[in-house]
Amino acid sequence: MKKNLSHKETMAIERVKMPEQDPRQRSRNFQEVNLGLTKQQAMREAQRCLQCKSQPCVEGCPVRVRIPEFLEAVAEDNMPLAAHILLADNTLPAVCGRVCPQEEQCEIVCVRSAKSGPVAIGYLERYVADWAMQNPDKLLKQDRPEPSGKTVAVVGSGPAGLTMAGELAHLGHQVTIFEALHETGGVLRYGIPEFRLPKDIVDAEVDRLKKIGVTIECNVIIGKTLTLDDLIRQFDAVFIGNGAGLPMMLNIEGENLKGVFSANEYLTRVNLMGAWRDDLPTPIIQGRRVVVIGGGNTAMDAVRTARRLGAERAIILYRRSEAEMPARDEEIKHAKEEGIEFILLAAPLEVLGDDKGWVNGLRCQRMKLGEPDASGRRRPQPIEGDTFLLEADVVVNAIGTRPNPLLTSTAPNLGLSAKGNIATDENGATSIPGVFAGGDIVRGGATVILAMGDGKKAAAAIDNYLRKPS
């Protein structure tokens, strides 16, 4: 089909628009916002790919998905092949197709960006992954690897740990994942909401790993139930992907008032514990005026959740300007469409409460931007004397997270950075031989795909380590 198009015809195709739920409707439900491409849309979009020899998009992808190859297969309506190519490099494509910042990775370098916009690689990744999920019987058979007889323990079932497990299983190693919570997925489960990443997608990706022989044990907290030393003794190698799940506190007056949440608690109640559903017992405070402090993906997820739980006004309070917001463009756009208000260049000074111990507002400081700081973003500075009051019956703190010392504090030989992250070399090797680490515990709060890239790289290093004659 593709062959029939001339270059001019190819260039004339405009970038597809993702079909979405209507903002007014979706801001009151938890169903997925993006509806996915139709087959016609997907094939046509895939035809926009110029099959560049230099493949800048592949360079831009942290796990090096062979993008032009799978796009060509989609254009030719060869879905089994497209899925085969995609799955070979990406353990969690249905997740990545939904939450990866393609606009900063593969799409930003796409040669078509300049004129009519980059090929919608992310949308197509999602399309192929969803097809694969719905058509398991049509997938090309993958060879069962020779069992290596080696065992690997993986700590944490977030994207880093899941990727590690998938890669190692394909190499024939016997993998056991230990997860502290009662469900798998890490942030994919407890952090990112249903309307952006439906939980049956996470289930399906995890099930695929189980089918290729990965063992998953929930309710095991390394550092408490078992120690890192136990794992080193019982397994041939260990990978630590326990994330950076410790919420940073605001450290201002009134933070412990009722109705003030960390984003982790707020989102965990709603996502992991299902507080958004009428049929489950987990309670949540449904604010009428909800203020979320922060400007990242976490803040956007929390504020859009508040809106769906019924908030009349759901407000982002961020200390820099929109240009500095770390959240994905799509999230900011979707939030605005859903009626989220943005109060920029302002920071909280104090949480105010009523005589019953409930939050009722925030005292805020207006800010201006000064010189760039270490992150390259312009540093916010208070405008002396310029403060204001903001009414709120729920306040959510989404200013960031740090590594959780639960595991590392019980493993004195494990080398850490000054900030408490695990120190590794470029292949994920830690200071202890046979122990590797990756994802947010090494990088600090980063992204799904960087965690996956770490998992993939460390898997190759572990494979090397295990096959080395000792």
Added chain:
Amino acid sequence: MFEVLENDTLAPNVHRLVVRAPRIAKARKPGQFVIVHPQKGGERIPLTIADADPEDGTITLFVQAIGASTLKITGTPPGSSLLDIAGPLGKETDIENWGRVVCVGGGVGTAVLYPQAKALADAGNEVTTIIGGRSAPFIILAEELGRFSREVLITTEDGSLGKQGFVTNALQELIDDPLRCPQAIFAVGPVPMMRAVCELSRPYGIKTIVSLNPIMIDGTGMCGGCRVSIAGETKFACVDGPEFDGHQVDFALLMDRLTMYRDQEARLVEDLPESLKGKITKVKK
């Protein structure tokens, strides 16, 4: 899945469960707790590990049904299973040889106290135990605690067992007696009781350790929902506690935060069938 091997009733709506959990039984230290997620879609409920048998791979829990979720747990018959149990969580009790210690338990808190008291006695302390409750049926574990306590003093609000009054009356008597005055006090029970014990001991400068029970989710330091204020500093009870120096605890804040979901929890209880409502004890706040 974690099989319930035994489930018996100790006091009205207070059950003793023995559950198979080999890894936890092996790793657990006095003062630590587990989080029980009884069934898919349920809440995560923190419960102290009252005892453990590493050989048999079992742990013992004492559970008071005070709401819909604890009722799910007490209603699990032997042979059935609890879906998820995670632990052991929290710091272990700082067991020292203080000399003379008084252990004060109120209601189901007596069960939480039991492993601490035992460990304190094992470490060579002379342990005196005070148990308080509404009335005679609510006094639990007197015999078990008696096995290693020098004396067990019982107080009930209605005088149906032991002395009429509150645990603080009995504690005051001990403090006033130079031969029985403790070097340290361990108090576990309803928040108002722990606060009263701390107020009583503060002027005497007697070290008083309490075990705090804020609302929790993960129990691993990930959500901050369990935060308490200790000497003006915010701490996460699940990882920094649950035991703290009682003279530094902001009890008013703890009590207040425990009421956060009162309305929603009450609605869950209202929705229960009439036959189950009687199996829940209303807690005072």
